[in-house]
Amino acid sequence: MPDPMKIRANLVGDSTEVKVLMSHEMDTGLAKDSSGKVIPAWFIQKVTVLHNDQQVLYAQWGTAVSKNPFMSFKFKGGAKGDKVTITWVDNHNETRTDSAVVG
Amino acid sequence: MIPRISGTRLAGIAVLLAGAAAILYGCAGTPAEDNSASVEAQTIAMMKESFKAHGQAGLDRLDQDDTQRLCSKYSTTPPPAAVAKKIEGENLAKVRYPADGKLMGDWKKGEKIAQLGRGMQFSDDPAKPAGANCYACHQLAPKELSYGTMGPSLYQFGKKRGYTEENRRYVWAKVYDAEAFSACTNMPRFGEHHILTDEQIRDVVALLMDPESPVNR
Amino acid sequence: MPRKLRSIPGAAAALALAVITVTLPIVSVPAAAQESVEKAIEQYRQDLQGGNPAELWEARGEEIWNTPRGPKHASFKSCDLGLGPGIVKGAYAQLPRYFPDAGRVLDLESRLVWCMVNQQGLTHAEATKVTFGKGSRKRSDLEALTAYVVAQSDGTKMNVSLADPHVRDMYEIGEKMFFYRAGTHDFACATCHGSDGKRIRLQDLPNLTKKADAQRAYTSWPAYRVSQGEVRTFQWRLHDCLRQQRFPDLIYGSDASIALTTYLAARANGAAYAGPGMKR
Numbered sequence: 001m002p003d004p005m006k007i008r009a010n011l012v013g014d015s016t017e018v019k020v021l022m023s024h025e026m027d028t029g030l031a032k033d034s035s036g037k038v039i040p041a042w043f044i045q046k047v048t049v050l051h052n053d054q055q056v057l058y059a060q061w062g063t064a065v066s067k068n069p070f071m072s073f074k075f076k077g078g079a080k081g082d083k084v085t086i087t088w089v090d091n092h093n094e095t096r097t098d099s100a101v102v103g
Numbered sequence: 104m105i106p107r108i109s110g111t112r113l114a115g116i117a118v119l120l121a122g123a124a125a126i127l128y129g130c131a132g133t134p135a136e137d138n139s140a141s142v143e144a145q146t147i148a149m150m151k152e153s154f155k156a157h158g159q160a161g162l163d164r165l166d167q168d169d170t171q172r173l174c175s176k177y178s179t180t181p182p183p184a185a186v187a188k189k190i191e192g193e194n195l196a197k198v199r200y201p202a203d204g205k206l207m208g209d210w211k212k213g214e215k216i217a218q219l220g221r222g223m224q225f226s227d228d229p230a231k232p233a234g235a236n237c238y239a240c241h242q243l244a245p246k247e248l249s250y251g252t253m254g255p256s257l258y259q260f261g262k263k264r265g266y267t268e269e270n271r272r273y274v275w276a277k278v279y280d281a282e283a284f285s286a287c288t289n290m291p292r293f294g295e296h297h298i299l300t301d302e303q304i305r306d307v308v309a310l311l312m313d314p315e316s317p318v319n320r
Numbered sequence: 321m322p323r324k325l326r327s328i329p330g331a332a333a334a335l336a337l338a339v340i341t342v343t344l345p346i347v348s349v350p351a352a353a354q355e356s357v358e359k360a361i362e363q364y365r366q367d368l369q370g371g372n373p374a375e376l377w378e379a380r381g382e383e384i385w386n387t388p389r390g391p392k393h394a395s396f397k398s399c400d401l402g403l404g405p406g407i408v409k410g411a412y413a414q415l416p417r418y419f420p421d422a423g424r425v426l427d428l429e430s431r432l433v434w435c436m437v438n439q440q441g442l443t444h445a446e447a448t449k450v451t452f453g454k455g456s457r458k459r460s461d462l463e464a465l466t467a468y469v470v471a472q473s474d475g476t477k478m479n480v481s482l483a484d485p486h487v488r489d490m491y492e493i494g495e496k497m498f499f500y501r502a503g504t505h506d507f508a509c510a511t512c513h514g515s516d517g518k519r520i521r522l523q524d525l526p527n528l529t530k531k532a533d534a535q536r537a538y539t540s541w542p543a544y545r546v547s548q549g550e551v552r553t554f555q556w557r558l559h560d561c562l563r564q565q566r567f568p569d570l571i572y573g574s575d576a577s578i579a580l581t582t583y584l585a586a587r588a589n590g591a592a593y594a595g596p597g598m599k600r
Contacts, residue, residue: 003376003380003456004379004447006375006376008371018373021371021373021375021376023456025455025456025549031452033545048403051484055498061342065342065343066343068343068373068549069343070341070371071342071343071536072371112571118477123474128575142492142495142496145489145493146493146497146500146579149493149575149576149579150497150576152502152575152576153570153571153575153576153577153589154562154568154569154570154574155568155571156568157568157569160568160569161568162505162568163326164503164566164567164568165502165503165567166502167501167502168498171501171506173498173504175496175499175501175508176512176587178499178508179510179514179515179529190334223503223504223505223566224564224566225563225568225569226563233354238521239521240520240522249521249522250521251518251521251522251523252517252519253519253520276357282506289511291506292506292509296505296506297504298504298505304377313370320493
């Protein structure tokens with residue numbers, strides 16, 4: 001079971017600013033371990049963000065994103081108390097979904 | 104773990120009293136020096152309990168020679184002239200020149216040795232040759248921008264000093280045992296401590312003293 | 321090198337104006353580009369404002385702190401870091417300190433081990449099985465717990481008391497150790513950290529014999545090491561410095577490690593603790 005994300009969502013003017021930290025190895029498939037064996041690629045492929053029930057962001061990621069990724073973005077609208085729900089799916093089909101309330 | 108620690112203060116007082124008694128007989132250091140010696144003894148005992156041997160780094164690495172012991176006292180201030188003279192004399196006596204008298208090797212190999220930071224750490228493979236990591240502290244060839252400033256720039260060393268036999272002997276000896284020339288320097292003693300082989304020192308001498316070396320171009 | 325990736329997500333809904341910032345990995349950079357590494361790290365820190373990945377460790381540490389564990393099914397709520405059982409807020413800023421129940425001066429990490437052994441019933445070997453983690457396959461509870469505890473001292477002034485003679489003894493021994501030259505390279509801590517404005521390669525070195533540098537350095541550890549993708553603790557910092565000093569292997573939580581920590585922590589007294597930090 002993957003670790004929880006750390007999500008912050010705050011109203012700034014007329015936009016909602018979302019900052020999220022994800023816990024993931026994001027192995028590129030290019031690195032080798034200490035015995036010289038290639039560490040297979042293992043990375044988050046899809047990220048979806050819902051504002052309440054409406055999708056506001058969909059991203060496809062590759063191996064160029066860092067370990068333990070941090071993503072921040074803004075979307076127009078939103079109100080205090082709204083829910084922001086983030087889901088990632090990696091190339092092993094592991095997934096994690098977490099939510100935060102807009103503050 | 105060192106159970107003795109909680110009794111340190113008492114021990115310190117005992118040493119102070121002993122020191123005071125000794126002064127009456129006119130033959131001891133100051134109480135402050137005695138206390139320092141007591142802390143030093145505790146420090147060494149504690150370190151021996153707090154490290155474990157790992158790979159090529161045994162606990163004997165914690166044992167100090169004369170130079171190390173004296174220089175531990177003069178880390179932020181230079182040692183007094185008499186101490187400096189003693190250290191430099193002792194180390195100069197340890198410098199060994201190569202049996203065949205050949206001081207210059209291949210500057211290209213010297214450059215690789217100057218770049219390589221690996222060697223002598225418990226995490227290093229002792230079968231692989233150690234580097235000198237000269238660039239960690241010195242500027243050398245100008246194309247390498249990632250150089251440290253712990254030591255002076257050696258850019259154009261040979262060109263400025265002159266390509267003489269005397270200077271080549273000086274560079275050999277300085278790399279072999281830097282303490283022979285400036286007591287309590289931060290520079291390791293690469294020959295004296297068998298970090299580099301004779302052949303490697305030759306290559307480093309060439310890096311500094313060969314007119315074709317990028318250091319002198 | 322960290323860079324910003326700015327793009328408009330194609331699939332975002334029309335009302336979603338998005339400027340996305342995503343962290344990219346640090347890769348080795350050619351020498352000529354390294355001049356800007358410090359600046360790039362600073363930019364990375366700014367990009368991650370409020371988003372130091374150490375927070376992921378803090379969250380995991382908090383969960384471990386509150387979960388009963390070991391043969392005795394005890395949580396860390398009974399663990400006294402010096403301010404009373406279970407009290408975490410501000411505790412790190414006063415460590416190391418003397419713990420009468422242990423009969424030793426302990427730093428945070430050795431105190432956590434003490435609680436695991438004496439309150440939770442783990443063996444010392446179990447408690448210290450993974451001190452320094454490596455990825456999600458080999459994680460260290462101690463790193464997570466440490467990240468959680470130190471974060472509760474963020475903004476608290478460092479205040480390591482030397483009034484207790486046990487602590488003062490450790491301070492004096494730590495000081496001696498700081499200047500102790502030995503090993504194949506004749507290095508002491510002071511060799512690299514005893515003068516102003518020096519650097520190794522392009523890495524600036526704090527002069528830990530100066531108050532301001534000592535304060536800045538100590539209060540920024542433990543830290544998320546970007547190049548390793550891990551939170552590293554102060555025990556790790558000392559262990560890896562001494563490895564590069566060509567010393568043998570510093571035992572985790574050993575008296576010498578605590579003595580050195582006591583010396584460096586007390587020298588930071590008066591400065592506001594500001595961790596977990598973020599380092600290259």
